[in-house]
Amino acid sequence: MPPRAPRLSASARRASIIDAGRFVFARRGYEATSVEEIAERAKVSKPVIYEHFGGKEGLYAVVVDREMDYVVRRISEAIAQGEPRERLEHGALAFLTYVKDHPDGFAILAHDAPAAGGGMLSLLSDLGERVSEVFTAAFKAGGYDARAAPIYGHALVGMVTFVGQWWTTVRKPPIEEVATHIAALAWMGLRHLPKRPTSIRNRPR
Amino acid sequence: MPPRAPRLSASARRASIIDAGRFVFARRGYEATSVEEIAERAKVSKPVIYEHFGGKEGLYAVVVDREMDYVVRRISEAIAQGEPRERLEHGALAFLTYVKDHPDGFAILAHDAPAAGGGMLSLLSDLGERVSEVFTAAFKAGGYDARAAPIYGHALVGMVTFVGQWWTTVRKPPIEEVATHIAALAWMGLRHLPKRPTSIRNRPR
C-alpha cells in the first residue's frame, strides 16, 4: 500500500485541483481534457472534483475566471498612471510578463472556450473590447473617427497576444526588449495617424 | 424508402465531403467534431469518409491544407507588386477578404490544430513566420536590427487576424475601410520607427 497523502482542507484541495486543471487544460485544450487526468495530476479521485466544482465545465469556468482576473488586474495596474506612451509600454510589458510567468494560463486564454453555447471565439476578445473602450474615449477627445477606435483596440491586443504566442516558442529576446519594440510600433503608428486615413487605392499616383 | 441520392464520382464525393468537413470543423473545433456529423451533412455514411480520407485526422489535414494554400496564394498575389505601402494595404485587404468570404476556413485556421503531437499553437503562426522572413530581409537592407524583425512580422499578422476575428462578429465597417486603418497604423508605425527603439524606462524624464 502506498503511503496515503495527507488530507487537505477544502480550500487547499480546491487550490490544488485548480492548479492541476490549469496545467492539463493548457496542454490538451478543453475538449480533449479528461477529468480523470486532472484528478490523477492532483492526486485525487474523480468524485472529489465533482464535489468541488460540479464537473468539467465548472472547473474550467473557475480556472478561466481566475486567470482573466489576474491579467486584467495586472494590466490595469500597469497603465494606471504616467504619460500615454509610458502607459502603452507598461501595459505591453505587463501582458508579456504574464505570458512569460504564467504560460499555462495564457495558453488557456488564447485557446477557444468550450464550443457549446456559441460564446466568443477567444477569451481575449473580451480584453480587446476593453481596450477598444479606452480608445473610443481617446479618439473622441482627439477629434478622430470614434467609429474606427475598435479597429485599433483589437489591433493592439492582437499584436501583443500574437507576439506573445510566438515568444513562448522562441523565448528570446527578453520581454523587456519585445515590449519596447511593440510599444514603439504602436506608438509611432498612432502618433502619426492621419485624422481620417485614406486608402492609397483612392489616391492617384 | 427515401429516394436514393444520385451516385457521385469519387472526386465529386471527395469535394462534397471536404465541404461538409470544413463546415463542421469550423463550428465545433477538431476534438468536438464527430465523423458522423460530417457524414450526415455530406449525405453519406461514415465508411465513405474512411474510404476517401483514412479517418478524421486525414480529412482534417486535407481541409487545413487546402485552406492554407488558398490564403497564402491570395496574399502572395496581393503583395506581388507595387510600392511597399501599397503592398501592405493590399495584403491586409486580401486577408480580410478571405475572412469575409470564407469564414469557416478562417475559423479553422484560427483555431488549434489537433492537440496531439504538440504541433503549433495556431496554424497562423506559420503565416507569421513567412511575413517575418520578408521583414528580416527588409530590415537588413534598411539598417535596422534584423533580430527584431520577427517581432514586427508576428505583430502584423496578429493585428490583422485578431481584427479579422473581431470583424466577423460585427461585420462593420466594410473591410476596405478596416484594411485602410490597419495599413495606416502599421505603415506609420514602421515608417517612423527609430533604428534602435529605446524603452522609455531607460530615458530620463
Added chain:
DNA sequence: GATGAAACCTACGCGTCCGTAGGTAGAAGG
C-alpha cells in the same frame, strides 16, 4: 471512546465516438 462531519475512495452505468467487417446496388463491358 463514542459521535458526527468532512474528506476521500472504488466501482459502475450510460452515452458517445472511432474505425471496420461484411454485404448491397447500380453501372460498364463482354
Added chain:
DNA sequence: CCTTCTACCTACGGACGCGTAGGTTTCATC
C-alpha cells in the same frame, strides 16, 4: 444476360469519458 468493379450501406466491436452511488477513513468534539 452475366460478370465485375465501384460507390455505398447497415451494423457492430471496442474504447473512452462523464458523472454518480454508496461505502470507508480520518479528524475534531463532546
